[in-house]
Amino acid sequence: MYKLVLADDDAEIRSGLSQYFPWAQLGFELVKTFRNGAEAWNYLQEHEADALLCDISMPVMGGLELARRLYEQESGITVVLLSGYAEFDYAREALAYDVKRYLVKPTGYEELCSEFSRLRLELDRSREKQTAGRAEALPAYSQQVTDILKAYVQKHYRTASLEEASRLVHMNPDYVSKFFKQHTGENFSDYVVRVRMIRAAELLRDIRYKTFEISExxxxxxxxxxxRSFRKFYGMSPREYRNGQQPGDPVR
Structure with a gap:
């Protein structure tokens, strides 16, 4: 979920966008709203954000001044400007501050959805490139990611999923699947099964639990x-395992 900040001096716009627009469905969390650029600027000096949606014309500090400051600071925040004016001069000045997104009021629901859907895809690609670059350049980082993924499965084996693991390391699920296979030699789903089976074997040694309870x-x-999974993994049924030999190595 990407963090979004909104700055607009129009109370109705702030209220409407914060209460009724489906940001979460587009992959964004509206973390804060402000009446002017100065308030947003002060907030962004102490808090992280991925995107900023702001009006060009606001009291105290307008959107262009805020965009300029963020650009000079090299904040990396993507700025989307809103304005009731369509003059080229505004758009040209915005381009000077690396603002490539410029929406003219009144902005429609579909236009806003389309714009932030595209932005979400761009942020995803940017994040994946950064992550992949770090992983290739820093073996220690790759090991850290692998350890996090394994630790997640070992702790949450009952409900573990590729999607949840991906959110944990801020990667795309398809990339995590390939990353895990590349760095462990094992498919993520196979690792989940292995952790589950080894835990099941431990529980089968405890006569307090019935097989169907262990299954859950x-x-x-x-x-x-x-x-079926247990037999495929150990070559015997849970009952046979409980009554006979008890193989199994610890997960690494």
């Missing part, structure tokens, strides 16, 4: 699916 404890709603 390791993430299987149907005991038949659990039995």
């Amino acid at each position: 404890m390791v993430g299987y709603s149907y005991s038949k699916n659990f039995t």
Whole structure:
């Protein structure tokens, strides 16, 4: 979820965009709204944000001045300007501050959705490139990501999913799948199954639990699916395992 800040001196616009626009569905969290650019500027000096939606004409500090300051600061925040004016001079000055997004009021619902959908894709690609670049340049970073993913599965094996793991390391699920395979030699889904099976084997050694209870404890709603996975992993059924030899190595 990308963090978005809104600055507009129109109270109705602030209220409408903060209460009724579906930011979350577009991948954004509207973290704060402000009446002018000065308030937004002060906030952004102490808080992180990925994008800023602001009006050009505001009291105290307008959107162009705010964009200029952020540009000179090299903040990396993507600025989307709103204005009731369509003069070329405004757009030209905005381009000087690396502002490539300029919406003219009144902005329609569909236009705003379209603009921020495109922005979300751009931010995703930028984040993936940065992450991939760091991973290639820093082996220690790659190991850290791998360790985080493994630790997540070992702690949340019952409900572990590729999507949740991806959010944890701020990567695209497809990229995480390839990354995990590349750095561990094992598919992410296979690792989840392995962790579940080894945990199931530990629970089977405890006679307090029945097989169907263990099935649910390791993430299987149907005991038949659990039995099938267990047999495939250990070469025997849970009952045979409980009554006989108990193999299994710790997860690394």
